[in-house]
Every structure is written in structure tokens, then in C-alpha cells.
Amino acid sequence: xxxxxxxxxxxxxxxxxxxxxxxxxxxxxxxxxxxxxxxxxxxxxxxxxxxxxxxxxxxxxxxxxxxxxxxxxxxxxxxxxxxxxxxxxxxxxxxxxxxxxxxxxxxxxxxxxxxxxxxxxxxxxxxxxxxxxxxxxxxxxxxxxxxxxxxxxxxxxxxxxxxxxxxxxxxxxxxxxxxxxxxxxxxxxxxxxxxxxxxxxxxxxxxxxxxxxxxxxxxxxxxxxxxxxxxxxxxxxxxxxxxxxxxxxxxxxxxxxxxxxxxxxxxxxxxxxxxxxxxxxxxxxxxxxxxxxxxxxxxxxxxxxxxxxxxxxxxxxxxxxxxxxxxxxxxxxxxxxxxxxxxxxxxxxxxxxxxxxxxxxxxxxxxxxxxxxxxxxxxxxxxxxxxxxxxxxxxxxxxxxxxxxxxxxxxxxxxxxxxxxxxxxxxxxxxxxxxxxxxxxxxxxxxxx
Amino acid sequence: xxxxxxxxxxxxxxxxxxxxxxxxxxxxxxxxxxxxxxxxxxxxxxxxxxxxxxxxxxxxxxxxxxxxxxxxxxxxxxxxxxxxxxxxxxxxxxxxxxxxxxxxxxxxxxxxxxxxxxxxxxxxxxxxxxxxxxxxxxxxxxxxxxxxxxxxxxxxxxxxxxxxxxxxxxxxxxxxxxxxxxxxxxxxxxxxxxxxxxxxxxxxxxxxxxxxxxxxxxxxxxxxxxxxxxxxxxxxxxxxxxxxxxxxxxxxxxxxxxxxxxxxxxxxxxxxxxxxxxxxxxxxxxxxxxxxxxxxxxx
Numbered sequence: 001x002x003x004x005x006x007x008x009x010x011x012x013x014x015x016x017x018x019x020x021x022x023x024x025x026x027x028x029x030x031x032x033x034x035x036x037x038x039x040x041x042x043x044x045x046x047x048x049x050x051x052x053x054x055x056x057x058x059x060x061x062x063x064x065x066x067x068x069x070x071x072x073x074x075x076x077x078x079x080x081x082x083x084x085x086x087x088x089x090x091x092x093x094x095x096x097x098x099x100x101x102x103x104x105x106x107x108x109x110x111x112x113x114x115x116x117x118x119x120x121x122x123x124x125x126x127x128x129x130x131x132x133x134x135x136x137x138x139x140x141x142x143x144x145x146x147x148x149x150x151x152x153x154x155x156x157x158x159x160x161x162x163x164x165x166x167x168x169x170x171x172x173x174x175x176x177x178x179x180x181x182x183x184x185x186x187x188x189x190x191x192x193x194x195x196x197x198x199x200x201x202x203x204x205x206x207x208x209x210x211x212x213x214x215x216x217x218x219x220x221x222x223x224x225x226x227x228x229x230x231x232x233x234x235x236x237x238x239x240x241x242x243x244x245x246x247x248x249x250x251x252x253x254x255x256x257x258x259x260x261x262x263x264x265x266x267x268x269x270x271x272x273x274x275x276x277x278x279x280x281x282x283x284x285x286x287x288x289x290x291x292x293x294x295x296x297x298x299x300x301x302x303x304x305x306x307x308x309x310x311x312x313x314x315x316x317x318x319x320x321x322x323x324x325x326x327x328x329x330x331x332x333x334x335x336x337x338x339x340x341x342x343x344x345x346x347x348x349x350x351x352x353x354x355x356x357x358x359x360x361x362x363x364x365x366x367x368x369x370x371x372x373x374x375x376x377x378x379x380x381x382x383x384x385x386x387x388x389x390x391x392x393x394x395x396x397x398x399x400x401x402x403x404x405x406x407x408x409x410x411x412x413x414x415x416x417x418x419x420x421x422x423x424x425x426x427x428x429x430x431x432x433x434x435x436x437x438x439x440x441x442x443x444x445x446x447x448x449x
Numbered sequence: 450x451x452x453x454x455x456x457x458x459x460x461x462x463x464x465x466x467x468x469x470x471x472x473x474x475x476x477x478x479x480x481x482x483x484x485x486x487x488x489x490x491x492x493x494x495x496x497x498x499x500x501x502x503x504x505x506x507x508x509x510x511x512x513x514x515x516x517x518x519x520x521x522x523x524x525x526x527x528x529x530x531x532x533x534x535x536x537x538x539x540x541x542x543x544x545x546x547x548x549x550x551x552x553x554x555x556x557x558x559x560x561x562x563x564x565x566x567x568x569x570x571x572x573x574x575x576x577x578x579x580x581x582x583x584x585x586x587x588x589x590x591x592x593x594x595x596x597x598x599x600x601x602x603x604x605x606x607x608x609x610x611x612x613x614x615x616x617x618x619x620x621x622x623x624x625x626x627x628x629x630x631x632x633x634x635x636x637x638x639x640x641x642x643x644x645x646x647x648x649x650x651x652x653x654x655x656x657x658x659x660x661x662x663x664x665x666x667x668x669x670x671x672x673x674x675x676x677x678x679x680x681x682x683x684x685x686x687x688x689x690x691x692x693x694x695x696x697x698x699x700x701x702x703x704x705x706x707x708x709x710x711x712x713x714x715x716x717x718x719x720x721x722x723x724x725x726x727x728x729x730x731x732x733x734x735x736x737x738x739x740x741x742x743x744x745x746x747x748x
Contacts, residue, residue, distance in 0.1 A: 083708045089491035108711070112493050218690035271583035274604035283584060407710045415694050422606045440513040 042070040043344050046085060046096040047329070049075035052155050052297065055364025056100075062360070063351055069344055089114045094334040097345040100154050101332050103139050104220075104410070107403040109332055110142040115150040116333040116342060118349075122149050125350045132156065135370040138399040139330040144240065151330030152349050153370035155297070158314075158393035159214070159228055159325040160386065162284055162302055163187055163291045165311035167201065176200075187313035191229065191260065194291070194316045198267040201290035210267035212283045212292040215421060216276025222421070223400060223413045224325045225293055226261055228315045231323030231398055233257035237409075238401075238438065243448035245438040250431035258420055258427035265421055273421050284310075295327040296393075297366040299386040314389040315396070326397040328368065362387075405445040412437045477724075484717035491711060502718035519719065521694065522702040525610070529698060530678040533617045534671055540618065541625020542667070546659075548626070549633045566623040574687025577616045578603060581688075603688060609695040613684050621677075625670055632666035633659065665741050672734040679727055699723050 045060070047053040053075045060071030074096070076084050085101065086108075088094050101109060109115035118140075122128060128136065131153060137144060140151040167173060168185055177185035177200055188194040198210025214225025234253020238245040248254075265272050269288045271279070277294055284292035285305060302310055315324045331352070333345040351357060358374055361367040362383065368390060374380050381388040401409050413434060420430035442448035484502060488495040505516045544562065548555060565573065580588050581602035589599040602612040636658065644654045682700035685691060691701040691709070699719070707716025 086491045086711055087708075091492070108491070112489065112491055114491055217693045219692070269584065270599070271601040271604035274601075274606075286584065288584065405710075408712075411692055411705060411710070414692055418694070424606070437513070444513065 040070055041068065041344060042072065043098065043341070043348055044096045045071065045073045045098040045100065045331075045348075046088075047073055047075060047100040047154075048078045048081045050078070050297070051300065051365040052367055053100075055361070055367045056154070058364065059352065059357065059360060060348075062357075063348060066351070067347070069348070071348065089334075089336065092336065094336045096334060097337050097341045098331050098333055098348065100329045101151065102329055103326055103399050104402050104406045106140070106142045106150055106330070106332070107401075107406060110148070110150040111404050113335055116335045117148065117150060118152060118333065118346070119147065119149045121346055122152060125346065126152060126353050130355065130371055130373060131353070132370045132372045132375060132394050134326075134395055134397045135328070138326045138397060138402075139328060139370070142402065144399075144402065151332040152353060153328070154331045154352070155328040155366065156368045156370040156394070157295050157297050157327030157366075158390055158397055159224060159293060159327065160296050160299075160315060160389045160393060161187075161291050161293055161313050162299060162386075163311050163313060164284075164287075164289075164309060166309045167290055168311070187311065188316050191232065191316045191318050195260075195264060195267070198264060198291065202267045207269075207288060209269040209272070209283075209289045210291065211264060212268050212272060212275055212280040212289045213261065213264055214275065214277065214280060214293050215265060215273055215418075216279065217274055217414055217418050218276055220400070220410055220414065221276045222418055223410060224295075224327075226258070226417055227325045227398070227400065228293075228323060229257040229261050229318070230254055232315075232318040232321050233260065234321075238442070243442045245435045245442065245448075247435075249435035249438060250428070254431050255428045258417065258431060262421060262423075262427070274418075296368065296386050296390045297327065300365045300384070303385060310385070312386040312389045314392040322396045323398050324393045324396045326399040403442070403445065403447060405441055405447075408441045409438055412441065480717045480720055483713055484721050486714045488713040488717075489711050490708065490713050495714070498714060502715045503722075505715075506718060506722060518697070518702055519699075519722075522697050522699045525696065526679060526681065526698045526700075529610070529614065529617075529681055530675055532614055533621070533678045534674045536614075536618050537622045537625045537674060538667065538671060540622045541627075541670075542629045542663075544622065544626040545629030545633055548630060562626065563623045565620045566627075568620075570620065570683035571687050573616060573620055574684045577612075577619075578688050581612050606695045609689050609693065613681075613688055613696050616684055616688070617678070617681070621674060624674065628666055628670035629663060632663035635666075636662045665738060668734065668738055668741065672731065672738070675734070676727055676731060679723070679730070 043060075045056065047056065053073050057071070057073040060073060064070050082102070082105070085099055085105075088096065089109075089112075101115075106115070110117075135153050135156045136149075139153050139156065140149045142148060142150050168187070174185050177183075177197075180200065181196055185197065185200070188197050194211070200210070201208060202210040214221040216222055233256050235251055235257055236248040236254075238248045268275070269283050275283070277298060280292045280294050281298055281302060283289050284302070296312075299312060315322055331345075331349045333342050333349075335342075337345075352361070353371075355371055355373065358369045358371040362369050362374060362380060369375060369380075375391045375394055381391055400406065400413075403409070416425075416430045416434040416437065419425045420427050425433070439448060485497060485499060486495045487498050487501075505513065506519050509517050509520050548559065580586050583589060583599070583601035583604055586602070588602070592599045600608045602608050640658050640662075641654065644658060649657070680700050681698045682704065685693075685696050685698055685701040686704075689696045691697065691705045697705070700723075703716055703719045703723070706712050706719060710716075
């Protein structure tokens with residue numbers, strides 16, 4: 001008896017699994033005698049899974065109301081976004097019409113023929129003069145500065161700092177800082193001032209630390225964090241024309257920047273030598289640090305959670321030179337979809353970049369615009385506490401290599417700079433090795449001689 | 450009659466064979482072909498590059514600093530495999546010895562011990578990332594409460610590898626325990642009775658009866674775990690990411706090169722080398738198992 005019960009139970013479970021698997025396909029089909037409705041025009045956009053993508057989907061509904069073209073923004077988790085996009089490009093036809101791609105991808109997309117060349121169309125259909133020139137240069141052009149456009153700005157971002165406004169405003173802290181440094185405790189304007197403020201707030205016995213910098217080893221956060229010092233201190237990834245790296249990556253300024261960054265990491269909480277975009281926010285939220293470095297796109301959530309306790313400032317300068325890691329992404333049209341879909345995609349991009357739509361875009365969480373008139377307007381600066389620092393950052397943005405082998409270059413930079421931060425190598429030795437490794441990669445790719 | 454029986458055989462074997470060819474043999478052959486090309490993940494034309502990638506892999510740093518990563522990932526993988534399998538075998542066998550005899554609640558204890566093995570490695574990696582978090586992780590809070598130092602398990606390069614090893618040991622020790630338990634239970638009781646009559650010491654019983662008779666099953670467990678540990682990927686991805694020098698295993702390097710860098714040709718060459726290493730190790734183990742079986746047969 002028990003044997004039969006067991007057999008019946010197994011059969012029932014199998015039948016249940018089969019039914020659950022096929023029930024969607026068993027849904028009643030449209031009756032054949034019903035007149036078929038004409039296929040609705042639709043556009044698919046792929047973007048990473050985060051707040052701005054939700055905002056873009058909302059704007060997509062406005063586009064649908066105006067044009068009848070349905071817009072679907074498919075959000076893919078950040079951790080697999082790049083893999084999925086380039087795997088999809090491996091197909092004869094992509095599942096997306098538009099991809100909102102990282103600035104670093106543009107060389108790969110353009111040189112492999114994956115992104116549509118938008119240069120001629122954009123000049124005729126988009127008011128390019130209205131867009132911030134730096135955003136256009138780094139988010140959309142390949143080769144950088146060539147004027148050839150393979151994208152148009154979607155979300156324009158920059159690395160900046162969040163700081164504990166309440167700690168800075170505290171009268172006791174103010175007095176103590178003034179007594180020590182003979183100046184007011186305020187958001188730092190230079191990297192030296194930044195170090196002073198970070199050292200002032202570093203009190204391990206109170207579990208309070210000066211700063212949290214982007215130092216994560218996963219994808220690109222260490223490089224995105226280091227670049228802000230690297231460029232300001234006089235370093236450079238190389239000669240854009242010859243792709244020479246020796247003397248650029250390991251210049252005296254670059255070495256000084258890495259040494260200085262190590263000093264700052266010592267003023268960060270335990271684990272500060274390996275903090276990605278999420279971790280720097282985590283230690284800021286839990287009250288461990290006075291200042292945290294991150295992309296501005298992460299700040300709306302912070303303001304929502306911490307209210308007036310948090311303020312923001314743009315990247316400090318070194319000897320009057322301010323340089324900031326670019327963030328954000330541009331819209332690129334897939335070359336692997338039908339021409340009609342490409343036309344629809346272009347239509348959406350042109351619509352999105354209109355000033356009135358951009359005014360809607362900036363009302364969405366982390367909906368950062370590249371429209372210059374909006375960026376410089378007092379209304380934009382007043383709208384949120386982080387808009388001002390973002391607008392101040394725009395003209396100082398720079399980017400990592402965006403050539404097709406950017407990922408190998410990035411991977412080497414993450415590893416060797418990381419070793420210096422961990423104390424496994426000296427800054428000079430690490431950057432000498434990096435200059436050499438980058439030179440080999442660029443030569444191998446046929447870019448450097 | 451013969452014809453009918455052949456048809457029946459093929460009707461059983463055919464579909465499985467077709468699936469094996471489609472999903473195992475063909476991808477393997479295609480991977481070998483790709484390893485001689487400069488194919489890119491995002492498609493496009495590719496060129497034959499002959500043995501360029503193999504040459505670079507075996508030249509290491511001489512071919513370019515980035516090719517030295519293979520040697521580093523190989524070292525990390527080998528160290529991880531040796532340590533993980535050895536510790537899991539030791540702990541698993543000790544646990545099996547402790548659980549060999551009947552006692553009240555044995556089933557419940559066994560069930561609880563087997564839980565880690567039944568969870569997905571990705572899930573385990575994620576929840577251990579929270580447990581080991583240097584700032585809010587429960588382990589460091591516990592250590593703080595006990596007045597002990599609190600390492601930055603997932604961010605300090607000196608601890609990352611140890612943290613990953615610890616999680617793997619936690620996850621797979623039950624597997625070793627289960628196999629060891631099966632081996633222990635298969636030993637005929639009369640051997641122990643004879644040893645008792647001969648007044649053999651506990652150590653002698655363990656050395657002369659328990660260990661030799663369990664050895665074939667233990668070696669099988671080591672073989673299974675070693676081939677699995679050689680492919681370690683899930684924990685690396687969920688705990689530190691694929692590009693972390695402290696924990697970059699061969700599979701993580703392969704992912705980094707092929708999926709992040711898009712270099713399918715080079716990635717395929719890495720995969721072929723890894724495959725050869727795994728086959729070589731598996732052959733050594735199976736030969737050892739054969740030798741052990743023959744020896745026991747003679748005895």
C-alpha cells in the first residue's frame with residue numbers, strides 16, 4: 001500500500017511540475033475570427049538596474065502618449081550588465097534597439113560595428129550646441145575629440161563627495177578645527193585641505209573616520225576613485241595620439257597622487273582599502289565617516305535617508321587643477337536591428353534631448369542632464385543639494401581609456417594600483433609596472449607603435 | 450532478432466548520445482577551434498592565430514605582464530584545492546567517526562549538518578558576504594563581544610583567501626562526512642571483533658582496519674571534491690569578484706578574459722589548459738583507485 005502511495009505521490013509531483021512549466025503556453029489563444037490588430041510600434045531600451053532607469057521608463061510613457069510608440073526599459077543587474085549586452089551583440093539581431101552603455105564601451109561598440117554611427121543624423125536632428133561639450137566628448141565621441149558620434153548623452157554623472165553637514169556645523173568641532181588649522185571647518189577646496197579635515201575627524205576610539213574613498217577591486221571603482229587625484233596631481237593615462245604611456249602613467253605627479261591616496265586611505269574606516277560604490281555609502285550611512293566619495297547618482301537615496309544631515313561638494317583641486325572621473329552613460333543605437341527600428345530609436349533620442357523633456361528628466365531620481373542651459377541655471381542648482389556640485393564638476397570631467405581593449409587596461413590598473421594601496425608595492429614601482437603593462441596591451445591591440 | 454535488439458539498444462542510447470554530442474562533445478570541440486582564433490564575444494569576423502594564445506600562456510610574463518596572471522591564478526587555484534580538500538577531508542572524517550555509532554537524535558544532527566551542502570553556492574557566497582562584512586557582519590560583532598580582533602575578512606588582502614576557504618570548508622565538509630560515513634558503515638563488524646580479541650589498540654584498529662577499508666571511498670570523495678574545487682567560481686564571484694588578485698582562480702580569470710574582456714580566443718585557450726589539468730589529475734586519481742581496488746582484491 002505504502003509503495004503505491006509513494007508512486008502516486010511521485011507521479012503527482014511530476015505532473016504538477018510539468019503543468020506549471022507549460023501552463024503559460026497553454027493560455028487561450030486569440031480567437032481566429034477576431035480581426036487582428038495592427039502591430040504596435042515598440043522600442044526596447046536596455047539599461048542597468050537602478051533609479052534612473054525607472055525614471056527613463058516613466059519618460060518613455062510620455063513618448064508613447066505623444067507618438068504611439070511603446071517604450072520598454074529593460075533593467076539588467078549591474079553585475080552582469082556588460083556581459084549581457086556584449087553577449088547579445090554576438091547575435092545576428094539584438095534584443096534591444098537602444099543600449100545605454102558605459103562611456104568606456106564606446107570604442108568597442110564603434111570599432112566592432114555594434115553601435116550605429118550617429119554623426120550625420122545627430123548634426124541634423126539634435127541641437128548639439130545645447131549639450132555640454134565635455135559630456136559630448138567623453139560620452140559620445142570615438143575616437144575622443146574626433147567629432148564622430150556613436151552615442152548621445154542620457155545620464156551625465158560625476159564623482160563627488162557627500163559630507164556630514166551636521167558634524168561640520170557643530171560649534172565644538174568648528175572651534176577645535178579653527179584652533180588647530182586657523183581656518184573654518186568647511187567643505188575642502190584643495191586635496192591638502194581635504195587631508196586636514198579627514199585627519200581631524202579620524203577618531204578610531206569613537207569609531208569615527210575622516211573619509212571613505214572608492215577603492216573597490218571588483219570592476220572599476222578603485223580606478224574611478226584614484227583618477228580624481230591622478231589627473232589633478234599631473235598624471236595621465238597616456239598620449240591620446242600615440243598611445244604612449246611611459247612618462248604619463250608613472251610621471252612624478254602620478255606617483256605623488258598614489259602616495260597621497262594611500263595617506264587618505266589610512267584615514268578611512270577598517271576595510272577602507274577595498275570599498276566599492278555601495279560600501280562607501282554604507283559606512284557613510286552608518287555614521288562612520290565624515291566624507292564619502294561616490295557618483296552623484298548615488299546621492300538622491302542618501303538625501304532621502306539622511307535629510308539635512310548630509311551635504312555635498314565637488315572634487316577638491318591640486319594647485320588650482322581640478323579633475324573629475326566622468327560617470328553616466330549615453331544612448332547608442334544597435335546596428336543589429338532593422339532600419340525601421342533604428343529610425344524609431346533615433347526619433348526617441350531626439351525627443352529625449354529636447355529641452356522641455358530634459359526639464360522633466362531632471363525631476364527623476366538621478367536624472368542628470370547634459371543640457372548646458374539647464375546645468376547652469378539657478379533653478380537646477382537649487383532643486384537638490386547635489387545638483388550644484390554636479391554642475392560645478394561638468395567642465396572638469398575626464399575619462400579612462402575608451403578604446404576596444406579598455407577592459408584589459410582597466411583590469412591591469414585595478415590590480416596594480418590595488419597592490420600599491422595594499423602596501424604590496426611602492427607607488428613608483430606599481431605605476432612603472434602599470435605603464436609597461438598598458439604599453440603592451442595597447443601595442444598588442446595595434447594602437448601603440 | 451539481433452536486428453530488433455540493436456534497434457532497441459539504439460532507441461535507448463541514441464537520444465542520450467545525441468544530447469551528449471550536442472551539449473558536451475560539440476562545445477568542447479568548438480572551444481578547441483576557438484582557442485586558435487581571435488574571436489570576440491560580440492561577434493564579427495575572426496582570424497586564425499594558430500597557437501598564439503597557447504604560446505603566450507606558457508611564456509607568461511615574457512609575452513606581456515597580463516599573461517603572468519595565468520600563473521598567479523593557477524597558484525591560487527592549486528592552493529585553494531589542496532587546502533580545501535585536505536581540511537574538508539579531515540573534518541568530514543572526524544565528524545563521520547563521531548557520528549558512526551547510533552545515538553539519540555542522530556538523524557536530526559545529520560540533517561542539520563547536511564544543510565550547507567544543499568544550498569546554492571551563489572546564495573551561500575552572498576549570505577556569508579554579509580556575515581563576514583567588516584563593519585556590520587555578525588562574525589565581527591561576535592568577535593568584538595569576545596574582545597578579539599576583528600579582521601576585515603573580505604577587504605584585507607591577507608584575509609580574503611582565508612575567508613573564501615572557510616566558506617568552502619563550511620559548505621563541503623558535510624559531503625566528505627557523508628562519504629566517510631558510508632565507508633565506515635561498510636566495514637564488516639567482524640573485523641573489529643577480531644581486532645578486539647587480538648587486543649589491538651584503538652590506534653592500530655584505526656590504522657589497520659578503518660583507514661585502509663575506507664580509503665577507496667575517501668579517494669573517490671577527494672577526486673570529486675578536487676575536480677569541483679579546481680573549478681571554483683561561485684564563491685569568488687559572490688564574495689570578492691573575479692578581478693581580485695587575492696582570490697582570482699582559473700575560472701574567475703577565464704570569466705574575466707572571456708566575458709569582461711570579450712577575448713573568446715584567449716579565454717578558450719585558458720579553458721583548454723584547465724581541461725587538460727583536470728583530466729590529468731582525474732587520471733592520476735582513477736589510476737590510484739584502480740591500484741587500490743586491485744590491491745584489496747589481492748588481499
